[in-house]
Amino acid sequence: MNRGRPRIFNPEYVLESAMQLFWRKGYEATSLQDLLQATGLSKSSLYDSFGNKQRLFEAAFTRYFDMRAVLMREELGRAASPLAFIRNCLNSVLEDVAPGHGPRGCMLVNVANEFSTNDPSVEKLIFLATRRFREVFVEAFEQAKISGELSQSKDPASLALFMHCAMSGLRTQVKSGIARKEILTVIEIIMANF
Template identity: 50%
Template sequence: MPAGRPRQFDPSVALNQAMELFWARGYEATSLQDLLGATGLSRSSLYQTFGGKHDLFAQCLETYRDMVVANMWQRLEQAPSGRAFIEDSLRRTLAEQTAPGGPRGCLVLNTANEFGHRDPLVTERVRAGVDSFRDVFAEAVRRGQADGSIRSPRDPRRLAAYIVAGMGGLRTLVKADENRDYVQDACDVLLLALDRD
């Protein structure tokens, strides 16, 4: 692109369009041509702006994490108790079973399943996402312990790690189209941890 020539697109819009595509299909199943079609970018614009498919994907993971975590903090601030926030988060996971287009799961956790530890940059982004989720749930546990809605005296970060791991399992069951009652039972067992010593 010649110096001084303004871009003909909004990079943040293109980034969100790419994120939606990766979220729906995963990294390997999304081709460069798919990304060009979804964003309306030329190949040269995509590479000049985002550095290629891999770098674009890493940026999408950051964008997704920031979006989800901001929403989580907002919901926590509005929740009547720490426990209510956690229960609402689990219910939202169950509701994905009937989402239009089917359940997409969580882009961060989907990526962990797709990549494992084979890509250092992606692994770092996944770890940062999981850490951010755990931070919100740890604060929810602290608030729940303070307001009496959570009776377990366990360390909030340990309980939060359990909740994040459990939600990952619930999302997998939902994506596998497991029986709703079975998934609800698993959710109920997760919540029992909030009341145990």
Template identity: 35%
Template structure:
């Protein structure tokens, strides 16, 4: 009879997500994961197969937990432009308040691995698609309510808003304050 697992795999994936988010994929060693998860290397590989397999699970966990926050904010009741402003301000404040300025895991993965890791690139691509779809739906809602001109292309605006959100996440990693981010948010909302 085998020994029972001494750790919770869900908790381990959450902890691994934090390590990958902080250090990047290449910067994370198996020893970093062992230390963070509090398990032996054998248990790590028995439970998850490989560092990359654990990374994929961690990226999915990010998608299912962290990335959904923005989507929920966009679906709240109220004026469309106010919701958009609130969501973009939330992203900027979240990143500026983080002591390690780690930004968005999906953006970080896109920058680090998009050209070399098709699985990671596809996971991030789907996250970005989902966010862009939410922005497009928000634009269409704003067009129905009269907040946004019906002559504007919701597909193009959805792409613009995705690019703005991802750019904010990246800029916040090095920003000395919120001034530039606030200007971007103001210009983006005002342009609609």
């Protein structure tokens, strides 16, 4: 029995390409043809490997938050101090631009806005992504307490929630075109709360 040609493609490349495309355009606006062009897959390879567009999206979104959480932990380890890491995270909202396309916003926020609570499988991924990012912020604020940068009366979990909400809001404002100077002013106000 002939099983056809073996799948020959780089899964990391495919997921990265799909992630970048979904991040830039969103789920609904990304067509199957867009995905085939971005990933280099044939239609049959895409369906054989991922099942359908939504499963590919879920794999690409998972890649986004898994990789982002790892990078954040690495950045925390390299930062001059825990609060320097927090400031760097806030400042990073000004740097997240897709080449030739302008600000993308946060993929997590984009996905949450697009899907809301309409899809249970995506809702679970949104919850998982949110938890992963907040865990890194909690770790940073705990380290800040230990190092004396942060008052012992401050609750790292509450600050992590505040930080997550602040980052989401800032990314949305950058995406909407608010001036860099205004974002930097807001970042100073946020930092004054730590």
